[in-house]
Amino acid sequence: MLRRYVRALLAIVMLASAILVGTAVTAGSAHAAGCYSWGRTLSQGASGEDVRQLQIRIAGYPGYGAVLATDGQFGPATKSAVVRFQQAYGLTADGIAGPQTFAKIGALQDTDCTPIHFTFGEMNRCNTTWAGGAVSAATARDNALRLMWKLEALRHALGDQPLNTSSGFRSASCNSAVGGAANSNHMYGRAVDLIGSPSYCRIVQEARYHGFNEILGPGYPGHSTHAHLGDQSSRYWSASSCGI
Template structure:
């Protein structure tokens, strides 16, 4: 038997013996193996309350859609109570052990939910920008507008999952000043910052989406009953809260 084949056979035999000896404990060890990412981002350590860094910031972007009713997570790279609670809700939503510690299982789920460009699998930059593919011409730099749109998309992914994983139709996202003026948008519209998405009726009614959006990190929610919003729900991540959809809530 060639040396490599013999070595592999010995490894398999040893594995069987160890699993038989320690039972379920072996399964736990195997299951705890480090998760490997796609082409976007790889976490290399467990994160919990008190940790900080770029890896925390990347985590916050992906769990910011799970802050609870009226909650909002600041993407600052500091793992505080809000981040802990959002991780717990994310874990619960996807059937994971809800301990508030981001580790291999949490990362594996995130990896399964994102594409190589960091966008969630059910949304794309093209959906959030039908106006100007360069992301230029708004009220912030192109890079900032695109980064803001990514934060919006992860909140939309949370909203989509909470509503039974049925498609959500995005009708408008980032707008340059020219595009915003052409559609009659407000001069300080959140669309100019890449901070918002307009949602059209489809799998869900407008009011269903407006009501559920209150649980998923949207400080701005404008829907039926608000002027010029009878045919869509506007959801954004502005700094202060503005919820107005009198026909819904």
């Protein structure tokens, strides 16, 4: 009788534990499930939309002066970026994107695909439609999403200190109103200005490791009061007061 009672009690405990574990897994993966989730482990040689989605989220880990292509091809550069992402978050750094890596991405991701510390709203204070820039609204929004994932990597590298954005996407009229350059990357959704802390020099110096081809800061005309980070086809870094 006592033996049957113990067995029944153990079964109840095990069932309760399984429910709790299931709840924890569901909660941990909720962010990822709401936006994008991966159905297979990805390693060098893989290709497809799931690789491209991975590349967007690890684009902030290409290494010094590099930019990771989001082409859906898992080559050596993508493997290296996966390794750096894994190292940054204390995961097994094998360059293979599997359950651990995807779980961490899920924990960093909101249901609209943005990283948890940045929003579409703060990347577009100009209008709510993303229209009126140099590219279509959809392209501008997509460019801003890629930029946010690079900012998430930069934020983490700076000790998880909050980064304060002051200007992201601009329509042509918004850009003109603030005196922006005629060909400003802001009009493409691929530039952001940061204010406040950390120091601008610290921001632009660290940004060199996180996939930004355009970096402007103190020492560059008109940039003593903010750090400007952007994406473009060729590199242009200038912040002479910061040694760049």
